[in-house]
Amino acid sequence: MKNGRIGICLIGAGRAGMIHANNFKNKVNGAYMAAVVDVVEDAAKAAAEELEITKYYTDYKEVLKDDEIDAVVVVSPTNLHKDIVIDCANAGKHIFCEKPMAMDSRECEEMEAAAKRNNVKLQIGFMRRHDASFIQAKEVIDSGVIGDVVLIRSNTRGPSKPRPWMYDIKKSNGVLAELNSHDIDCVRWLAGSEIKSVYAIAGNYRNREVAEEYPDYYDSVVMTGVFENGIQYSIDGAAYVQYGYDAKVEVVGTKGVIHIGKENGSNYTVAAPESGISTPYINSWMTLFKDAYLAEDIGFAECILNDTEPKVTGHDGKMAVKIVEIGNQSIAEKRIIEL
Incomplete structure (x- = not known):
């Protein structure tokens, strides 16, 4: 460590990655941003400029031999998580890995084993x-206070149109993975x-134009x-609900x-003859869980220190990945599955 502080490298300079990086830039005691990696050089360079650092790479394997880097934040596509995490663990780097952890539970087991074998921390990005x-x-x-718990109900609904690769369930693992991983971890x-x-x-209600090419794709799912x-x-x-970002839990x-969570993006309500009563809706997970992202980044640094x-x-x-696998199996086979 440099002056007792953890050198952090971001791997994947997208929206979520830059939230973490800007936290580590100046909001997390005992840590600092040392480098950034993105396969698109312009993106890596732009991220480094935003973070006010000079070091950036287009290949994460350069990080493995960089002694300044003590820990990595992995926000790459899910299908790359396993190799990145295992390689970084073998290089002695602590790891914060965004959800979903991996494509299947077997990959997760390999990642767990690598972290344990190399005595490095492995934290998963469930910010709730x-x-x-x-x-x-x-x-x-x-x-x-509320007696014995009978039922936990949780939902996550996002407003964004799915990106093209998400339509292929074999690549994305569906809405259960992309959105409901958070709910699965939260209810657990x-x-x-553990879920028994x-x-x-599931069904495709808002993206019917891809139904012929991707008959297995679903944008809405219920799991009980x-x-x-x-x-x-x-x-x-649900994906592409369009009305806003909606994450709530009822116990x-x-x-x-x-009741946990809120829909309103502000504490004020507008009443007008033309529009009736209205209030702004939360439009992004980045707004709703801004403080939680910072708290989990602080927690990652503290567990290392x-x-x-x-x-x-x-x-x-x-366990979240495992339940996603079983949920998709239940959808395909139209039956209850006992673990």
Whole structure:
């Protein structure tokens, strides 16, 4: 480490990657941005300029031999995660890997094993566990205020038109992976148990123009089942809803209920003769979870500096990927699957 601070390298300079990088630039004690990697040289160079650093690469393997870099933030396409994470672990670099962790649970196991073998930290980017509202809800659940938990319902719906590669389920693993990975991890965490059964149904309602070329593609999904401890769960996801970014959770207990998340993008409401009553809607996950992204970046630095376990581990990432696999199997086979 340079002057006791962790040298961070961003691998993948897209929107989510730059959120992390700008946090590490000047908001995370004990860490600093050392380099950035992107396969598009112009993107790598532009990111380095924004971060006010001089070092950038187009090949992540250059990072493996760079002694200034102590840790990497991996925000590349999911199908590249496994090789990048394993190579960085073998080079002794600590790893923050965005979700989904990998393409399948077997890849996740290989990544977990590499991190353990090389004694490096592996944190997965499920930021809801770092969000103040979700943390408070978890504390309330554990306190017993709402009684025994009966049902956890979670949804994530995004406004953006899917990018072309997302239509191929073999490449994207579908909405369950791209959007509902967060919900799967969240309900596991709040329930304090593993999922026992999965039943999922899905359909393509907003992107019918690709139905002939990609008959398996779905933009809306509902997944339900039961945890090992008896708690019921329900997850729904949707892409290209267009009205805004919508992420909410409801926890129903025997004595009470908890609602987490908000739809409104502001604390004001407008009433006018022409439009009636209206309020602005949240249009991006970047707005809703801005503070949670910073908290998880701070947590990553602290687990390295204090040699503690990350709040979201490789095992958590693997379990979310596993449930995505089983959910897609349930959709294809039209049946309940018991784990």
